[in-house]
Amino acid sequence: MLEVLISIGILAVGLTSVLSFIPAGHSMAKTSLVTDQAAIVAANTLEDLVTEGYLRVDSLSGITSPVVIDPFAAGTWTAVPLGFTPAVLRQNGVLSVPTTLSPPRGVPAATYLARSRDDVIFNVPDSDAVDVTNSIVGGVRAYRGNFSWIAMMSKPGGGNFAAGDEVTLTVVVFHNRDTGQGPIALGPYNTPAIGQVQWPAGPLISDRKNTELIRSNGVCLVHQTAPAAPPSFRRISIAAIDDGDTGAFIEFDGPQPAGTATLYAVPDAVAVIEKTVTLEGPSPYSE
Secondary structure (H helix, E strand, C coil): CCCHHHHHHHHHHHHHHHHHHHHHHHHHHHHHHHHHHHHHHHHHHHHHHHHCCEEEEEEEECEECCEEEECCCHHHHHCCCCEEHHHEECCCCHHHHEEEEECCCCCHHHHCEEEEECCCCCEECCCCCCCEEECCCCEEEEECCEEEEEEEEEECEEEEECCCCCEEEEEEEECCCEEEEEEEEEEEEECCCCCCCCCCCCCCECCCHHHCEEEEEEEEEEEEEEEECCEEEEEEEEEECCCCEEEEEECCCCCCCCCCCEEEEEECCCEEEEEEEEEEEECCCCC
């Protein structure tokens, strides 16, 4: 009898250990799905920006570097003291010409391309005998649009864009983005020690934990002033918030920012990708 009781105790401990892995596995699976989908959205967006005419200078409503394309919340970027120029695609798109510039696209035309459409909504029937169907709204397939993106174009030295300029095109992908919340100033990077940043006590956003904003696979906006460089979005590879919740040790993918730099947290950002592109001018194919 004693042996049976001991065996039951050991079995109970084992089963409890196995059960504890289920929530962790579910969380990791969800994170993997978000990361994988965000990478796909980022790569597709780079191609869409070229196809839709965003690289054509006459197609944009703003051309002073750095340009940020955010149809959902352009005002959140003008509040950041980095000199961002908000821009959207003009109504004529690739057919825009410098002599007759068309007005900027308004909502919803400007926002339609900035949200993913692969997380479709289905009508799930009550009976297994009935097929699952797509949900149709306004004559088109409905989708949740959990993923959205913004884009930034910048060139060294700033100034107005011109056809033939080589610029850095950056795409930042968000998951369930709060469009009312812009970048949050953290403080100088490498202060007080290499890789560290300090911020005032308390939560950075009143209703969210700092660990949601400063985390691995998150994104920071880096403003480097010495040596001077255009603002850049960097993916966080390591983030360790200190015990007082007033600072963190942060490392980024690739080379770390050197010299004098200020960091901004970018809430809900889950992926970033950049590419050097050449801006386009009028051509016989689009006139």
